[in-house]
Amino acid sequence: MATLGGKARFAVGTDTTGAGIFIMIATTATFAASDSTIKVIGAAVPLLALLWVRYIFQAVVLGIWQGRRGVLNMFRTGNAKLQIFRAMMLLANSACTFAGLRHLPLPVTTSLAMLAPLISTLLAALVLKDDVPRSKWAMVVLGFIGMVLVVRPGGSQFTWTVVFPIGAAATFACFQVVSSHLSRVDDALTTNFLTAFFATLVLCVLVWMDQAETLPALGRVSFNNWLLVALMASVATGGHLLMLQALKRAPLSVLTPFSYAQLAFAAFYSWLLFGQLPDMWMAIGMCVIAASGIGTVLLHGRKPSAADTIAQSID
Numbered sequence: 494m495a496t497l498g499g500k501a502r503f504a505v506g507t508d509t510t511g512a513g514i515f516i517m518i519a520t521t522a523t524f525a526a527s528d529s530t531i532k533v534i535g536a537a538v539p540l541l542a543l544l545w546v547r548y549i550f551q552a553v554v555l556g557i558w559q560g561r562r563g564v565l566n567m568f569r570t571g572n573a574k575l576q577i578f579r580a581m582m583l584l585a586n587s588a589c590t591f592a593g594l595r596h597l598p599l600p601v602t603t604s605l606a607m608l609a610p611l612i613s614t615l616l617a618a619l620v621l622k623d624d625v626p627r628s629k630w631a632m633v634v635l636g637f638i639g640m641v642l643v644v645r646p647g648g649s650q651f652t653w654t655v656v657f658p659i660g661a662a663a664t665f666a667c668f669q670v671v672s673s674h675l676s677r678v679d680d681a682l683t684t685n686f687l688t689a690f691f692a693t694l695v696l697c698v699l700v701w702m703d704q705a706e707t708l709p710a711l712g713r714v715s716f717n718n719w720l721l722v723a724l725m726a727s728v729a730t731g732g733h734l735l736m737l738q739a740l741k742r743a744p745l746s747v748l749t750p751f752s753y754a755q756l757a758f759a760a761f762y763s764w765l766l767f768g769q770l771p772d773m774w775m776a777i778g779m780c781v782i783a784a785s786g787i788g789t790v791l792l793h794g795r796k797p798s799a800a801d802t803i804a805q806s807i808d
Contacts, residue, residue, distance in 0.1 A: 510747060520739060523732035528759065532766070532767070538719075542711055548693045549726075555685055568690075584695060593606070593661060597657070600759045609786075636789075638778075642778025685736075
């Protein structure tokens with residue numbers, strides 16, 4: 494899933510919004526391609542190893558880029574605790590997404606993961622007791638209808654495994670809330686590097702703790718599957734680098750609605766690689782979820798959100 498966050502800088506007197514939107518759409522294509530590669534790999538590579546390689550690769554690439562500013566500045570941040578929390582939320586999001594892709598069709602996993610803006614609204618209302626207007630509640634109901642159309646209780650897609658993409662949406666909602674606060678104290682490159690770095694540290698510990706199971710399993714992974722793992726990590730990291738470029742050219746509020754292009758790319762890759770296309774009701778549900786998410790983003794506008802309250806509680 495596309496991960497937004499960071500401080501955008503725009504050239505004075507130039508209109509770069511169109512370029513930012515184009516790069517944003519390209520970003521969604523790369524993230525959908527990364528998810529498709531994970532789907533192809535399936536259970537051939539242990540989940541922990543997939544996450545480990547994915548974040549090591551991103552940490553190294555972004556570390557080299559960040560290192561151009563000087564070694565002493567690589568880890569300088571305005572809020573270390575929030576950076577660590579953001580990393581844990583993205584790691585949990587990735588774990589839920591990877592697990593969901595092993596059990597559910599690509600469009601289903603992507604669609605349910607796109608419920609994040611609606612979950613943010615629910616968190617604001619139920620946990621923080623924010624006054625949520627009826628228009629936003631209408632978007633929540635619309636998103637729920639879309640989810641029902643995608644999974645259709647009683648249908649083949651409605652199994653316990655839907656908790657994985659829904660968990661991905663919930664953790665991504667928290668991730669975005671924290672990203673909103675961090676964008677005021679750190680730039681996008683610093684934030685994305687630290688996210689990959691802290692996630693890698695946690696995964697190294699988990700691999701060490703589970704080495705009796707993980708290392709023998711890694712020895713059974715074929716060369717072709719390792720190539721797919723490398724491709725997945727490269728494409729995912731490329732998506733993050735594209736995101737940095739998009740954020741330099743357009744505001745986050747403008748870019749976010751275009752992140753739903755990932756639904757279309759997920760459907761395309763699902764047809765191309767697996768010969769699977771969403772049926773009519775699933776396609777309608779995907780469109781409804783996209784409409785509800787975009788509506789929530791547009792309704793949010795520049796009004797104060799739950800982001801500051803949650804972020805302050807972590808400080």
